[in-house]
Amino acid sequence: MSLAKAMVRYRWASFIGTFVALLLGVAVISGSLALWASAQPRVPAALSAAEVLVASPRYDPPEGGIPSYRPWSPDELDQLVERLGRIPGVDSAVPDRSFYVQRLVDGKPVGDAGDAVHSGRGWASAGLGPHQLKSGRPPERSDGVVVDAALGLPVGATLPVVTAAGPATWMVTGTIDGPGFYVDDATARSLAGGVRVIGLRLAPGTSPTEVADRLDLGALGTPLTGAARSAVEPERDSRTRWIGAQLIIATVLVGGFVAVFVVASTCAFSASQRRREIGLLRTIGATPGQVRRLLLAEVVLVALGAGVLGSVFGALLAPLLEGPLVAVGLEPTGFQVGFSWWAVVVSLLTGLVVAALGVWLSARRASQVPALDALREAAVEKRPMTLSRWVFGLLAVVVGGGLAVLVPGSTAEQKPTVVLGSAMVLLVAAALLAPVVVVPLVRLVTWPARRGATGMLVREGTLVAARRVASTAAPVLAAVGFAVLLVGTSQTALEAVGIEDTAKIPETAVVVPASAPGLSEAAVVAQQGRSELVSTVFLTSGKPIRAAGSPTADGLFAAPSLGWNAGQAVPLRFEDGTVQTMTVSAVRDDALIDTVVLPRALLRAHDPTALTEVVYLAGSFTATPGAEQVTAREYVEREAGEEGDLINLFLAVLLGISVGYTGLAVASTLLMATYGRRQEFVTLHRTGATAGQAVRVVVVEALLAVLTGTLLGLAVAVPALFEARAGLQDEIGAEVTLVMPWTTLFAVVGMCAVLAVLAGTLPFLRRGGLSVGTRTMAG
Known part of the structure; x- marks a missing residue:
């Protein structure tokens, strides 16, 4: 351990990338866990004074998801309230x-x-x-x-x-x-x-648990006490929390995965630069196990420092996201984030595990290098590609190419998914095989500048150090490819949805809610047009299904997915709890999945709280509170925009983490590479090169690596975008405009370029390292 401490102090530049990657990764995990802990269901404030809550029968979807509660019928409710009110210790039973x-x-x-x-x-x-x-x-x-x-x-x-x-x-x-x-x-x-909840107020000194134990409700409901009362949180709030939880989980997974990738990349590059040093250790008797333990101990020391800072930093910053999460609809109103010690501890331990995973493969490979081979290693790379990179890279090419071959024979619905999967795999293949592609690509890009001094040095230097260039280009390749592919595909898909949905609306104008969750009955009646009243009905199993109230419906019409037949008698429980047996008039292929269409007047009679989503105007608009007129295209764009905002938020978080780590990987690689090339720059100085010329060489090399990664990423992503658009056009039967995310592309490339230049030139700005002064450089 003492040797590991000394090595960390001496080779601190080699651990900067690992330290920052772990600090940011642990901070992301710590903050996300704090958010997740605070985003758990809570007892509704309006019911928090009731010591015991009785919830109506609950339905849990077999495929998982948010549970629902079906309402009691009026008779069930009256009998239950009277019965609960007679329980010893209960002062009052109040239906909410x-x-x-x-x-x-x-x-x-x-x-x-x-x-x-x-x-x-x-x-x-x-x-x-x-x-x-x-x-x-x-x-x-x-x-x-x-x-x-x-x-x-x-x-x-x-x-x-x-x-x-x-x-x-x-x-x-x-x-x-x-x-x-x-x-x-x-x-x-x-x-x-x-009614789905009955609140019980108890006499002073009465134990809620004892009262709940006395209730023998059977299938009529469930008594809840203490924190378990949070189960009756409004379904809208639970759904909002569920969506927020998906983003938090995705953030933790992406943050952890990318942190492992960056740590592994920086450790592998660092180990390759220390081959002579490791060879010397092997020469004086160090065993492979001791070398592995040394490298592991070094990273663990770095991880401890980064983990402590990152875990506390993330937990303290998490409360700043309260407002933004509520504003974008990922958490309900009143959401608050508290400090969670368990989140700090778990994130710290996760950082140590991530560090161990990141360093293990490179430590294992470095410890197996024969001593004499390491000591005789020349500056020119003899084998930029390892056997594992060849195997996995070619395997990815086969899989990605195989998926691409399946695209022409896929259905219109399958094409976007197949294209996306193929492109993802090919991006991985390009990253793995980057050292092979770098040499011919660099020759092509640098051909015009081959006769100048700087151009010649850059060209020849990158050609003999393909692995170094590939280590910088690979993360840029992945970031550019994923960003262009994901953002471009999602925006093009939203464009296709808008075209398809607009074509389904024959009317030129519609009436929609204005600052309200839906249109009131008075707002609908005031208009001349067609509309559907949206509600929920429950099957005998308790499963909720969508119910649409249409003024033209004269019976019960069902979607094929429900598996009913015309003439079949079906008992339905409405929102007011009333159970009514209805006969299926017809099965309609145009009905949405798990949807029934009922007479509007019938649905309204059983659900006084139901709101209408939209009215398709056939006449002029009548102004009413909470309603406004928009064009059909504006309505479609608004609906798609709400979904698109959520998708864009997920993409922004995922890309923000992945692109941020990409910039970190690029900067770390170039920083270590520049420090490792000290002798090379000293030689340049002795042959007449000034410090400014050496800096220009480093800058051009950094930009060349970023350009190489950008071109490789676009070479995979752009054809995939065209294929995805073709699939969308086949699916909707109309022309779709390809959306190229130029803003995202320029932001990603620009950030990588700036970080690459800064990291490459930083050693020249430090006295005692590679100084701007030529004397210090030579010394």
């Missing part, structure tokens, strides 16, 4: 009824549209939360409401609102010290859908 409501200011909805879906409640539900009445009195009439005191509305003020039924004007009867709109229970019953 929530509904959509938004305040109107100047005729426009205000506030968070997502939170508004369940912001309205009956006054009885106020006792299930921690908030208290601050002024006024509870609502007693259908036009009364208790509001959040933070709104600044005095008792007696009028409050314009919009609900699923339409606009209304309520009078403020009181204020409460918390968010929400509380109306009398009769009004809540008419505005809300089915």
